[in-house]
Each structure stands twice: as C-alpha cells, then as structure tokens.
Amino acid sequence: MGEIRIIPLTGIPEVRPGDDVGALVGDALERAGGLEEGDVLVVAQKVVSKAEGRVEQTDDVLEVILREARAVRRRRDDLVIADTEHGFVCASAGVDRSNTPGEGWVLLLPHDPDASAARIRDVLEERFGIAPAVVVSDSFGRAWRQGTTDVAIGVSGMRPLLDLRGTDDAGGRPLESTIIAVADELAGAAELVMGKAAALPAALVRGYRVTPGDGSARELVMPPERDLFP
Amino acid sequence: MGEIRIIPLTGIPEVRPGDDVGALVGDALERAGGLEEGDVLVVAQKVVSKAEGRVEQTDDVLEVILREARAVRRRRDDLVIADTEHGFVCASAGVDRSNTPGEGWVLLLPHDPDASAARIRDVLEERFGIAPAVVVSDSFGRAWRQGTTDVAIGVSGMRPLLDLRGTDDAGGRPLESTIIAVADELAGAAELVMGKAAALPAALVRGYRVTPGDGSARELVMPPERDLFP
Numbered sequence: 081m082g083e084i085r086i087i088p089l090t091g092i093p094e095v096r097p098g099d100d101v102g103a104l105v106g107d108a109l110e111r112a113g114g115l116e117e118g119d120v121l122v123v124a125q126k127v128v129s130k131a132e133g134r135v136e137q138t139d140d141v142l143e144v145i146l147r148e149a150r151a152v153r154r155r156r157d158d159l160v161i162a163d164t165e166h167g168f169v170c171a172s173a174g175v176d177r178s179n180t181p182g183e184g185w186v187l188l189l190p191h192d193p194d195a196s197a198a199r200i201r202d203v204l205e206e207r208f209g210i211a212p213a214v215v216v217s218d219s220f221g222r223a224w225r226q227g228t229t230d231v232a233i234g235v236s237g238m239r240p241l242l243d244l245r246g247t248d249d250a251g252g253r254p255l256e257s258t259i260i261a262v263a264d265e266l267a268g269a270a271e272l273v274m275g276k277a278a279a280l281p282a283a284l285v286r287g288y289r290v291t292p293g294d295g296s297a298r299e300l301v302m303p304p305e306r307d308l309f310p
Numbered sequence: 311m312g313e314i315r316i317i318p319l320t321g322i323p324e325v326r327p328g329d330d331v332g333a334l335v336g337d338a339l340e341r342a343g344g345l346e347e348g349d350v351l352v353v354a355q356k357v358v359s360k361a362e363g364r365v366e367q368t369d370d371v372l373e374v375i376l377r378e379a380r381a382v383r384r385r386r387d388d389l390v391i392a393d394t395e396h397g398f399v400c401a402s403a404g405v406d407r408s409n410t411p412g413e414g415w416v417l418l419l420p421h422d423p424d425a426s427a428a429r430i431r432d433v434l435e436e437r438f439g440i441a442p443a444v445v446v447s448d449s450f451g452r453a454w455r456q457g458t459t460d461v462a463i464g465v466s467g468m469r470p471l472l473d474l475r476g477t478d479d480a481g482g483r484p485l486e487s488t489i490i491a492v493a494d495e496l497a498g499a500a501e502l503v504m505g506k507a508a509a510l511p512a513a514l515v516r517g518y519r520v521t522p523g524d525g526s527a528r529e530l531v532m533p534p535e536r537d538l539f540p
Contacts, residue, residue, distance in 0.1 A: 084316040084503055154538040161538060169454040219490070223453035223539040224399040224532050225461070227471045227491030229498070241457045260449070261457030262502065268459070269499035272492065272518050273314055288502050302454050308384040308391060309453040309539045 084287040087112055088273040088280055095281070096181075097133040101196075102203025105282050112284065115208040120290055121200070122270035124281040125218040125233055126179040126187055128196045134188040135181055141172075144186055149173040153310070164189055167301040168233060170220045190216070193234025194296045201236045213238035213290045216297075217267035223309060230271035232263035235297050238290040240264075261300055262290065314517040317342055318503040318510050325511070326411075327363040331426075332433025335512050342514065345438040350520055351430070352500035354511040355448040355463055356409040356417055358426045364418040365411055371402075374416055379403040383540070394419055397531040398463060400450045420446070423464025424526045431466045443468035443520045446527075447497035453539060460501035462493035465527050468520040470494075491530060492520070 089108035095101065105123060109115055129135065138144050142160075146152070149162035153169060162173040166189070174189035190196045197214040205211035216234030221227075232240055240263035247258065270283040304310075319338035325331065335353060339345055359365065368374050372390075376382070379392035383399060392403040396419070404419035420426045427444040435441035446464035451457075462470055470493035477488065500513040534540075 082503075083318065084499075086314040086316070086499070088313065156536075156538060159538075222491075224537065225491060225494070225530050226532055227489045227494070227530065229459075229491050229494050231455070259457045260501070261452075261455060261459050264455070264457070264459050265498035265502055268495035269314075269316070269502060271490070272495055272499060272515075273312075285502075300455050300457065302456055306386075307454060308386060308389075 082287055084269075084285060086269050086273050087284040087286060089282040089284060090280060092127070092281055095127040095130040097130065097135065099131045100203065101127055101131045102200040105200060106204055106207050108282060109204070109208070109284070115204065115210045115212055116286060117210055118286070118289060119210070119212040120215060120238070120266055120285040120288060121204070121212045122215045122217050122267055122274075122283050122285060123197075123200060124274060125189060125193070125216055126176065127281040128190050128193065128216050128234075129187050130181070132190050132196065134190055135185055136188070137185050139184060141175065141177060141186055144188070145172045145175045148175055148188060165191070166193070166233065167298060168220070170218075174218065189218070189233065194236060194298070195234075197234040197236035211237055212284075213292070215263055215267050215270070217270060219271070229264075230267040230274075232267045232297050232300060235263050235295045237292060237295075238263065239293045239295040240297055240299050242291060263295070263297065263300060266290075312517055314499075314515060316499050316503050317514040317516060319512040319514060320510060322357070322511055325357040325360040327360065327365065329361045330433065331357055331361045332430040335430060336434055336437045338512060339434070339438070339514070345434065345440045345442055346516060347440055348516070348519060349440070349442040350445060350468070350496055350515040350518060351434070351442040352445045352447050352497055352504075352513050352515060353427075353430060354504060355419060355423070355446055356406065357511040358420050358423065358446050358464075359417045360411075362420050362426065364420055365415055366418070367415050369414060371405065371407060371416055374418070375402045375405045378405055378418055395421070396423070396463070397528060398450070400448075404448065419448070419463065424466060424528070425464075427464040427466035441467055442514075443522070445493055445497050445500070447500060449501070459494075460497040460504075462497045462527050462530060465493050465525045467522060467525075468493065469523045469525040470527055470530050472521060493525070493527065493530065
C-alpha cells in the first residue's frame, strides 16, 4: 500500500435546489486535474440535500425532526437521538439547522443517498470516462465518544465494508475484528480537508484501493437483531 | 486548506516487550524522509502494548476481559461490550486475541496511552528536532453501525477535539454540530494505509493543521452525565 492523498475540491459555488451536483463537482475536479482510476469522491450531504430540494422553512424544528424520525431512541433537552428512514441513528434524525439557505430553514437527509451517489458517479463517468467510487458523507455523533466524525450515508461503486474474515494477522493467526467500515473512514478522512465552516463540500481520496462493487451505505447499519443499544 | 497526505511507515520490525517504539518509528520515518513541522504520527495500539509488555498468556480470555473491564455494558454470546479503565467503551474491554505473540496470548490496552504517545513524541523530538503530534489508535466497533473504525485512544501534542462553537457556516449562520473528533478521524484516515493484516503499524498524516496543545484522549470519552446509552 502506497501513500494516500486527500485533495480538497475548491471553488464549488453555493448549491441550490435543482442544481446538478455531479456537474459542479466535475468542474472542481477539472480544476484539480481530473479523475484517476481508483479515485474515491466524497461529497458532503449538505450540498446533495440542497440540490435535491431537501430544504424547508419551519418555525418548529422539533416537529420536522419527529416527522423525519422513524423512531426516537433518546431525548435530553433539545437533543433527540433518532432512527432515520434509512436506518441511521443520529442526532435530530439528520435535520440540520446550519448550512441552510437562511434563518428558519432546515436541511433534511436525501431520501436515498446511495442513489444520490450513483447519480453523481454517472455524471462524472460520462464526463471523464472514469467512474470514481462516490461517498455521500455527514457528521454524526457517536455513543460514548465526544465530538462528531464524518461517516458515509450513501455510497456508489464500492463496498462500504472491508471484510477480512479468513485473513491472517502478521503473525499468521486469524484476525479478530475483521470487518472494517472503510466508507466511514474515507468520509472522516475527507472531513479533515473539507472542514465544517469552510465552503468546501467535496474532496477526492486518491491512492486507496476500494473494493469495487454495488455497495449500499445501508450495509453500514447494524441490523436490529444485532443492535445491543436500542 | 491544502491537500493531506497519509504516508505509510514501512519496515517496522515485529515489536517485543521492552522495545522503544519511538526509536523503531524513528527509523521508519528516516527511511520516509524524516519529519516536517505539523506532521501527525499515528501508531497502532498493538505495537505500543507489545512494547510495554501488555501481553499475557491465558487459557481463559473471558477472565482477562472481565478483569480489564471497569464495567460490562452488554453481553451477547462471546461479545462483551465493556468500559475500560480509561473510560473507553469497546468490545472485550480492548483485549485482543489477534496480533499477539502466539496462540493463547492476548494483548491488553496500554495503561496510559496518552503517556505512551508522549514518550514516542519525546523520542522523535530528540532525534529530529521536530515534535509531531502523536495519536495511538485502535479499532473500535460502534453502536448502530457495522464494522470497526480506528479511533484515538492516546494523544500527545494536540487537541483531540476541534471546537468550532462560535464559528459561522458558509452562509454566516452559527454552526450546530460544532465539535469534531479530529483525533478519531486522523486515526481512521491512517487505518486506510495501515490496514489490518499488513505488518504496518504506523503512518504519518502530513498537511493537516492540528490544534497544538496538551490534549488527552480522555477528552474523547463522553462524560457519564451526558451518556445516553449506559
């Protein structure tokens, strides 16, 4: 394994409903020198949601959160930990009051972030002749740990989990914790250049060999029967 | 923010109790061209634990896990989710049966991973005249999500959390989810080059501006009064 580069994609304008994220990212990619075989593109959920019109104006954010939530796991003051329609567990069921078009607006998660990723991938393949793996990322809090990390809520053209079962460790003994959430690590790595406040909604990860395939970010969701923290 | 490079540090030999991890990593760094100001070094817990003699032979792994655990949160079959002495919540209280010196051996977490990171940092500063930020990483499972990601269990020379409270988003409105667990994202990014099976226990992250300071990975632990999933 050689070195990995995380390349910020700069100059992407403010995204509005109806915009083609793939085209806007494509322009940024062209400025960055284009795509290479094996590249992974990470795009922030906020621009995907905006382009898909998943914004709304409300004077009752809690009402929107409870409508977006398939189930509420915990509430403390105005913190709501909820399951989204996709099965993700996160604060406010993914409803975001920052990064919106203005005061009183909220941003909702895309209905099908895998499909959003696939559309971006198709546009880029059409333009560059190379189809990158695409990750749609969002900042999630975690149980037991402070701070958010970016994780994958949508993927296209890659397996989100790297399954090393059957692989040996360096000493020749079978590995134990052997399923790695590489899509989440890629999203977190991209966050390091995208930042939170900067208007930098996309980054390229170059040099990481993803496992190609028809993956879905739903594979990252713990199935209910294995969920020890309902 | 420019691009970030994640550089694998190759050729580190099998680590044994009493070895100086800082010296071994220093040799690998020298082969990779040395340190630059602002570099973050990520070192896998397994080599730190081995060097510190945190290995033991047992025919009853569960007994070791329960001894290492400060509290057990959940059990299902042979999966034990437990609090470690440091306050981390993870599988098997961090006791690892792979990456060990041999059959019947287990690897335990360092008693004070921040101190482990600080020792490595001191050795490297002595040798190169530059003190990198150091992260000791381990692979943790997560509630609600499949697969492990690498997170920070020890840090030195950096703040593990990036606190953006008081910062505005690109549209000039206050950010919401504003504390980012950058040490965990750095650990996860490094995992992408270190892999699990490869004998590659360290990587350098170059180009990410950490917030310098006397940080501790314990800042990443959710305090009990804010823990919604006890």
